[in-house]
Amino acid sequence: MIGATFRRITPQLIILGIVLLLNFLVFPGFFSIEFQNGRLFGNLIDVLNRGAPVALLSIGMTLVIATKGIDLSVGAVMAIAGAVAASVVTGGGGWFTALIAALAAGLLCGLWNGVLVAFLRVQPIVATLVLMVAGRGVAQLITEGKIMTFLNEGLIFLGAGTILGLPTPIIIWLAMGTLVTFVVRRTALGMLIEAIGINETASRLAGINSRVLLLAVYLISGVCAATAGVIVAADIKGADANNAGLWMELDAILAVVIGGNSLLGGRFSIVASLLGALIIQSVNSVILLSGMPPEFNLVIKALIIIVILVIQSPTVKHALYLLRASAGSAVPEAHAVGPRNSPAKETRS
Amino acid sequence: MTRSPRLSLYITMATFVLAYAVCAWQYPAMFSTRVVANLLTDNAFLGITAVGMTFVILSGGIDLSVGSVIAFSGVFLAVILRDTTMHPLVAFALLLAITISFGAAVGAIIHYLEMPPFIVTLAGMFLMRGLAYVLSTDSVPITHEFYDTIQDVYWKAPSGGRFRLIGGIMILCYIAAMIVLHRTRFGQNVYALGGNLATARLMGVPIARTTVMIYAIAGGLAGLAGIVYSVYTSAGYSLSTVGVELDAIAAVVIGGTLLTGGSGFVAGTFFGILIMGLIQTYIVFDGSLSSWWTKIVIGGLLFAFIMLQKALSWATTTRRRPATEFATRS
Amino acid sequence: MTETRKPALRATAIDKFFAGAIALDQVDLTLYPGEVHALLGENGAGKSTLIKCITGAYHRDGGTIELDGSPIDPRGPVESQALGIGTVYQEVNLLENMTVADNLFLGWQPMRAGMVDRRRMNRRAAEILAGYGLHIDPSLLLSSYSIAIQQVVAIARAVELSGKVLILDEPTASLDREEIDLLFSVVRELTARGMAVVFITHFLDQVFEISDRATVLRNGRVVGTRKLADVTQGDIVELMLGRHLEATKRKSQQTEPGDAILSLKDFGKRGMIDPFDLDLRQGEVVGLAGLLGSGRTETCKVIFGVVSADRGSAQLRGTPVRLSSPRTALEHRLGLCPEDRKTDGIVGDLSVRENIILSLQARQGWTRPLSRSRINAIVDEYVKALDIRLASPDMPIRLLSGGNQQKALLARWLATEPDILILDEPTRGIDVGAHAEIIQLIERLCAQGMALIVASSEMEELVAYSTRVIVLRDRRQVRELQGDEITTDRIVKSISQGESAA
Amino acid sequence: ADKTVGFSQIGSESGWRAAETTVTKQQAEERGIDLKFADAQQKQENQIKALRSFIAQGVDAILLAPVVATGWDSVLEEAQDAEIPVILLDRKVDASDDLYMTAVTSDTVYEGEVAGKWLVDAVGSEECRVVELQGTTGSSPAIDRKAGFEKAIADAPNITIVRSQTGDFTRAQGKVVMESFLKAEGAENICALYAHNDDMAVGAIQAIKEAGATPGDDILVVAIDAVPDMHLAIANGEANATVELTPNMAGPAFDILDAYWADGTMPPKWVQTESRLYTADDDNQAIYEMKKGLGY
Ligand SMILES: Nc1ncnc2c1ncn2[C@@H]1O[C@H](COP(=O)(O)OP(=O)(O)OP(=O)(O)O)[C@@H](O)[C@H]1O
Ligand SMILES: Nc1ncnc2c1ncn2[C@@H]1O[C@H](COP(=O)(O)OP(=O)(O)OP(=O)(O)O)[C@@H](O)[C@H]1O
Ligand SMILES: [Mg+2]
Numbered sequence A: 001m002i003g004a005t006f007r008r009i010t011p012q013l014i015i016l017g018i019v020l021l022l023n024f025l026v027f028p029g030f031f032s033i034e035f036q037n038g039r040l041f042g043n044l045i046d047v048l049n050r051g052a053p054v055a056l057l058s059i060g061m062t063l064v065i066a067t068k069g070i071d072l073s074v075g076a077v078m079a080i081a082g083a084v085a086a087s088v089v090t091g092g093g094g095w096f097t098a099l100i101a102a103l104a105a106g107l108l109c110g111l112w113n114g115v116l117v118a119f120l121r122v123q124p125i126v127a128t129l130v131l132m133v134a135g136r137g138v139a140q141l142i143t144e145g146k147i148m149t150f151l152n153e154g155l156i157f158l159g160a161g162t163i164l165g166l167p168t169p170i171i172i173w174l175a176m177g178t179l180v181t182f183v184v185r186r187t188a189l190g191m192l193i194e195a196i197g198i199n200e201t202a203s204r205l206a207g208i209n210s211r212v213l214l215l216a217v218y219l220i221s222g223v224c225a226a227t228a229g230v231i232v233a234a235d236i237k238g239a240d241a242n243n244a245g246l247w248m249e250l251d252a253i254l255a256v257v258i259g260g261n262s263l264l265g266g267r268f269s270i271v272a273s274l275l276g277a278l279i280i281q282s283v284n285s286v287i288l289l290s291g292m293p294p295e296f297n298l299v300i301k302a303l304i305i306i307v308i309l310v311i312q313s314p315t316v317k318h319a320l321y322l323l324r325a326s327a328g329s330a331v332p333e334a335h336a337v338g339p340r341n342s343p344a345k346e347t348r349s
Numbered sequence B: 001m002t003r004s005p006r007l008s009l010y011i012t013m014a015t016f017v018l019a020y021a022v023c024a025w026q027y028p029a030m031f032s033t034r035v036v037a038n039l040l041t042d043n044a045f046l047g048i049t050a051v052g053m054t055f056v057i058l059s060g061g062i063d064l065s066v067g068s069v070i071a072f073s074g075v076f077l078a079v080i081l082r083d084t085t086m087h088p089l090v091a092f093a094l095l096l097a098i099t100i101s102f103g104a105a106v107g108a109i110i111h112y113l114e115m116p117p118f119i120v121t122l123a124g125m126f127l128m129r130g131l132a133y134v135l136s137t138d139s140v141p142i143t144h145e146f147y148d149t150i151q152d153v154y155w156k157a158p159s160g161g162r163f164r165l166i167g168g169i170m171i172l173c174y175i176a177a178m179i180v181l182h183r184t185r186f187g188q189n190v191y192a193l194g195g196n197l198a199t200a201r202l203m204g205v206p207i208a209r210t211t212v213m214i215y216a217i218a219g220g221l222a223g224l225a226g227i228v229y230s231v232y233t234s235a236g237y238s239l240s241t242v243g244v245e246l247d248a249i250a251a252v253v254i255g256g257t258l259l260t261g262g263s264g265f266v267a268g269t270f271f272g273i274l275i276m277g278l279i280q281t282y283i284v285f286d287g288s289l290s291s292w293w294t295k296i297v298i299g300g301l302l303f304a305f306i307m308l309q310k311a312l313s314w315a316t317t318t319r320r321r322p323a324t325e326f327a328t329r330s
Numbered sequence C: 001m002t003e004t005r006k007p008a009l010r011a012t013a014i015d016k017f018f019a020g021a022i023a024l025d026q027v028d029l030t031l032y033p034g035e036v037h038a039l040l041g042e043n044g045a046g047k048s049t050l051i052k053c054i055t056g057a058y059h060r061d062g063g064t065i066e067l068d069g070s071p072i073d074p075r076g077p078v079e080s081q082a083l084g085i086g087t088v089y090q091e092v093n094l095l096e097n098m099t100v101a102d103n104l105f106l107g108w109q110p111m112r113a114g115m116v117d118r119r120r121m122n123r124r125a126a127e128i129l130a131g132y133g134l135h136i137d138p139s140l141l142l143s144s145y146s147i148a149i150q151q152v153v154a155i156a157r158a159v160e161l162s163g164k165v166l167i168l169d170e171p172t173a174s175l176d177r178e179e180i181d182l183l184f185s186v187v188r189e190l191t192a193r194g195m196a197v198v199f200i201t202h203f204l205d206q207v208f209e210i211s212d213r214a215t216v217l218r219n220g221r222v223v224g225t226r227k228l229a230d231v232t233q234g235d236i237v238e239l240m241l242g243r244h245l246e247a248t249k250r251k252s253q254q255t256e257p258g259d260a261i262l263s264l265k266d267f268g269k270r271g272m273i274d275p276f277d278l279d280l281r282q283g284e285v286v287g288l289a290g291l292l293g294s295g296r297t298e299t300c301k302v303i304f305g306v307v308s309a310d311r312g313s314a315q316l317r318g319t320p321v322r323l324s325s326p327r328t329a330l331e332h333r334l335g336l337c338p339e340d341r342k343t344d345g346i347v348g349d350l351s352v353r354e355n356i357i358l359s360l361q362a363r364q365g366w367t368r369p370l371s372r373s374r375i376n377a378i379v380d381e382y383v384k385a386l387d388i389r390l391a392s393p394d395m396p397i398r399l400l401s402g403g404n405q406q407k408a409l410l411a412r413w414l415a416t417e418p419d420i421l422i423l424d425e426p427t428r429g430i431d432v433g434a435h436a437e438i439i440q441l442i443e444r445l446c447a448q449g450m451a452l453i454v455a456s457s458e459m460e461e462l463v464a465y466s467t468r469v470i471v472l473r474d475r476r477q478v479r480e481l482q483g484d485e486i487t488t489d490r491i492v493k494s495i496s497q498g499e500s501a502a
Numbered sequence D: 001a002d003k004t005v006g007f008s009q010i011g012s013e014s015g016w017r018a019a020e021t022t023v024t025k026q027q028a029e030e031r032g033i034d035l036k037f038a039d040a041q042q043k044q045e046n047q048i049k050a051l052r053s054f055i056a057q058g059v060d061a062i063l064l065a066p067v068v069a070t071g072w073d074s075v076l077e078e079a080q081d082a083e084i085p086v087i088l089l090d091r092k093v094d095a096s097d098d099l100y101m102t103a104v105t106s107d108t109v110y111e112g113e114v115a116g117k118w119l120v121d122a123v124g125s126e127e128c129r130v131v132e133l134q135g136t137t138g139s140s141p142a143i144d145r146k147a148g149f150e151k152a153i154a155d156a157p158n159i160t161i162v163r164s165q166t167g168d169f170t171r172a173q174g175k176v177v178m179e180s181f182l183k184a185e186g187a188e189n190i191c192a193l194y195a196h197n198d199d200m201a202v203g204a205i206q207a208i209k210e211a212g213a214t215p216g217d218d219i220l221v222v223a224i225d226a227v228p229d230m231h232l233a234i235a236n237g238e239a240n241a242t243v244e245l246t247p248n249m250a251g252p253a254f255d256i257l258d259a260y261w262a263d264g265t266m267p268p269k270w271v272q273t274e275s276r277l278y279t280a281d282d283d284n285q286a287i288y289e290m291k292k293g294l295g296y
């Protein structure tokens, strides 16, 4: 089990290592970590901390994508959740009430998406596009377009506090990732989700309640997005409905793909997606630390991502495999993964 | 999916006519040549982009890079025309060559490296916008007299509507696309790819060539949309047309094309564009919505259109449902 | 048939390796112009793989191919098609999103002035299909027709595209006698014109009816090539299995049917199947017979709740139930093994193991995962019982051969230990050995008190194990045959005469 | 009769912009003007569409807060043909100035200069390493405010910009980018922060505090906009200065329109709003209380 998981995430680990090394090249102090004012300080910690929102989003997104879906609304849901949390505490509520309210808002958004996809059979990308557009409006409606600042220590702690010297967001995404992975893999949920992602008709005929499962993954995605939204708001002590989570859905999808999960649904690995999120954050870190003018940010990001994706592409992987095989003892079975050999239904999404 | 694919096209058209009638009833000024001309002119670049998007989506893919390609095209043209003495027509040709090659490269990566279009074009989106920044972060005006000439080509309708050249270019694109998609082997191959890649391969469809051509067309049309946009605004600006890809996708889908590929019509996309334009016009005519309500209402109307379409197609299929259909195979 | 003629196609020493398995080992195949050459072997013997290596759909790991004496190396179906090798692959490989005519003419559409001439294309398509006895509208989507019709379309396409060699991989799996006869007459016409035809099937009757020679594969190796005029069916079977096989006979004595389990009253769905009554008792096998499109598959689907009935009532052991979805049916201990295994059956990327336990797990609910040891026990049991040939239960099911996929699906439902099992074309694509085993299995299950509904195009099969046979015509039950009435002749007669319901 | 005025707003990307919208609506209401509001979601094409729709509706005047300077000629010509006066708010356009009635804007380059001057005065002759948080790459305020600031410090060789990166005008990015500045340079090596807007500055202040340094003291903070939260920060001693960009551009615009409608008075082509500098010397707490309700 452990061995298989490790083999699955090896490419991501290697890429992460390379990108971190790149960080070290542009900023030699990158790996140093200090203990100051009761918390750990260092660029590595920053990567883990700043990667939290995308990491959280990628957990839910992995499940949604496993069902052949996609959730474009997560950025907007983050904004809604932040706004709800902020309005609860500025209205005099406690941090726990705020957190619960925000999560409930996330659940509600997930419910909306899920009902559209599972019951009304709207294509996921369109269904969630509706909430992507309208959701930010809802968030702004709550904050009236302002940045709704708050001073509630409990809520701020969720975004800027530390537990055992580690920033709270790191603890939160680690906990969430572990929890969801555990639930999905220790029950049959993971397999059933994969089944509907691969062939929904057949799964339904096999007696799987595909609607409820579809609903469930969008609910989970909503909760993950809401958590990320609370963290982002807490981090800046204010709910910025205009900008919180803006375009973050693309980063989350990217994280899932860098994690080696297929956008066509089916087999998935949450751990790999989380590594994908960290890789993206490390790339951002390279850009920030390099001191290049901001005009170049996107070009650098694009080039690094293209390189990462090319390394991960099945064709290149196969070529590398052949290379290794011919270098060592030639194993003929390599052909089995060749591109021409997949007679199963493949469509591009 | 047993219903006649044409049905979704008719449904989209009916939806548009119905919606326009409602709008015109509420604001009689909307029933004027001005509004009709505006719908064509203002949506010309989006409409052209959506044609390319229709090809891509029909083939089962998606292209997220178009918005950036448009922005890049504008900046590229503006910078070239500012810094050199090149004639705009030559610059157009050069630009189209670049964007077509870009599209072809995207298609080649998708095919040969077997990577999902969503991600390849996402990287392309970052890259093209990044290149636009690198060319110029400022917005660069275009002052070439050739631009004035093209802008002055319009037909002024009786009650003040101006039907401009760029609207005409869009309509030509749609006509050409209809012919290519429905009356050529390449067009049929596009549908085949969207139906099932592996099957299409076994049936002898030249996958590599078709994929590369599809994305090259999308790139070329995005470049053309960039030219149209630069004519529309007489400028190039690296921050323009952010998120246009989503508008284009929404238009294609509202037009009745399935995102899973293989089913749909480019004519539907045309009405999808008109519906999106109508939503915006309606909101401006209303003029009482705050920023946030604007977003909510746009989302709501998008939702309403999708539901209307679902309801219409559901009503028509239950009456004439053929027997082999599985409950819902979407 | 003089073996000294120049071969039309000669494949020599073909090798193909897959991860963890050798699929083809030095396979030779020689085709002469004007012959029908049967390619036989158990499920997973490598027949389909050999075909794909020849057409270039797979990249072969060794060997040479000659067409008309000159070496060829097609790098994909496009090239082999251009060389004059037309192929129908095992699973229907057509595009459901396009019209029948589009499918027939994809890549060689009639053109006029540089444009596809749709009117001519539709007209030609109708003509071509009429030659196979199909009078359908070719301008409708392929998906509006049943899998059997799709298969005919696939065959027609391959025939039109083949100049020298036609390869048919299990083309008759869900066809009826009538269509098969038409197909055979087309094949005879082609061979008369000097074309070479490869014919893969598990129906030995058909092999002997149409083929001149047969090459038999076992475990990826050629075990012999025989002139069919010189051998008997028994010889061929022995060659395929490496052992002798008892012929299946109709059971002399039927087990006494037990209590009624399921009773359907006035059950039906408008536009799909006319209302019917059905009483199903423990331990009985109800066969559904009928022509293509007669509504057998529909009957199965309505009972299982794939599409819920819009009239009538269902009682399960006397208590009224609503069978509104496969899920509720599963909870009431029903099972349905669907006809179209590729789209409705297998979950391709999941492992064979997961595919087998899928329904059982779905019934248990996601919160109660089956234990590792329980899963292993179940999988081991059924892999052995059904003789599923696989490299490992952890391999994705889509890599199994067609017949083995079918067996795995059967295992999926048997693992749920259903009271009522509905099998739609259960032996489609299954080899003779396994066929016999499955029929025995069905009998054993009945003896244990399970009730079965079996829809099949194979009359012999229905005759072999049915307690009752319901004959359908135009989506209506027209006749019920019982006991000694159940003979192939009677069934055929009922179908063609459409006697009013007894 | 009541006049109808169309207002094409860029969007609602920041608190300042929301305030401008609120103030515009308030001002219109006070004057009994029927305001048609159109939010363009940061897209120029939407603004052009809105303008054309306004023209089709036959409004009496148009207020336009242009998202970018270029690309307005043809639509402004159409407005002129339809004899609808257009007034630009808070940013100018590249078009010839007879295409619009007037522009009510601040001078964004000047704002940067004011901020820069303050810093030059504040540090005197001491060595000062400045980090800069830019606005959204390519946006005109980001370009102008950078240019103005650089102009102001050009003559002070002791002041150098050591790092400059975009914070997208948002609080969250401001904080993230500041964190990386602090790591890369070390808090003790940064003498001042210049942010292109207050939101980024407020985010950066939190980053400075979390890094264990004192904003406003160890690291001077100067920014632009004068939003309420910045006043609060100055009042708390966490920030040092901000340059006001008033959200009330519509007030003067409506005054101009009233005069024009009354007797045809043509305004000057540019009405510049004040770019006032606020420092710790002002009563920031009071200003905060006053501005809080304005919709920032
Ligand atoms: N891509 C693949 N990877 C690994 N093994 C494969 C692959 N494709 C086929 N196999 C294996 O190769 C063997 C031969 O399969 P093939 O499909 O040729 O059998 P077949 O003779 O056509 O059987 P059937 O009668 O059931 O169709 C099987 O054991 C199958 O599991
Ligand atoms: N000869 C035909 N002409 C036109 N349509 C046909 C014909 N035969 C079948 N069909 C179509 O196929 C459908 C029935 O297919 P279905 O598979 O359900 O029937 P079946 O009795 O199970 O037969 P089989 O399983 O052998 O295909 C019909 O609803 C009809 O649309
Ligand atoms: Mg086979």
Ligand SMILES: [Mg+2]
Residues within 6 Å of the ligand: C296, C297, C298, C339, C424, C455
């Ligand atoms: Mg059937």
